[in-house]
Amino acid sequence: MTYAPDGWGGMSRRMHAFIREHIVRGYWKNRPRPVLLNSWEACYFDISESRLLKLAKVGKDAGIELFVVDGGWFGKRNDDTSSLGDWVPNTKTARRLIAPSKKKITDLGLAFWNLGRAGDGQCGQ
Numbered sequence: 001m002t003y004a005p006d007g008w009g010g011m012s013r014r015m016h017a018f019i020r021e022h023i024v025r026g027y028w029k030n031r032p033r034p035v036l037l038n039s040w041e042a043c044y045f046d047i048s049e050s051r052l053l054k055l056a057k058v059g060k061d062a063g064i065e066l067f068v069v070d071g072g073w074f075g076k077r078n079d080d081t082s083s084l085g086d087w088v089p090n091t092k093t094a095r096r097l098i099a100p101s102k103k104k105i106t107d108l109g110l111a112f113w114n115l116g117r118a119g120d121g122q123c124g125q
Helices: 007-023 049-061 091-107
Strands: 036-038 066-069 111-114
Touching (some): 036 049
Parallel strands (some): 036 066, 066 111
């Protein structure tokens, strides 16, 4: 919680300062974050190398710096009724999708990250 004599804007600035100083850690603590594109809303469960690469190319043209593959490659999550939060990769999908997509997307000049690495502190490095 926070209090600010200068209203909502002051409270927001204090909360953001708290987050930056005490919550954000590691590599990104004092660096500007990259502009990212998350594949989830564009692909949901229907991810393929061609869809990801097309999305990455459009993103690159729009100024995206980091491409994040989110969903469709872990557990048995093929619809919204199972495996939410299951960060164990579906090895069949990951092997056929993540490594080849990563190479092609980084060749475009984008950083690449998949959410299975959440919390590893290496995002976009």
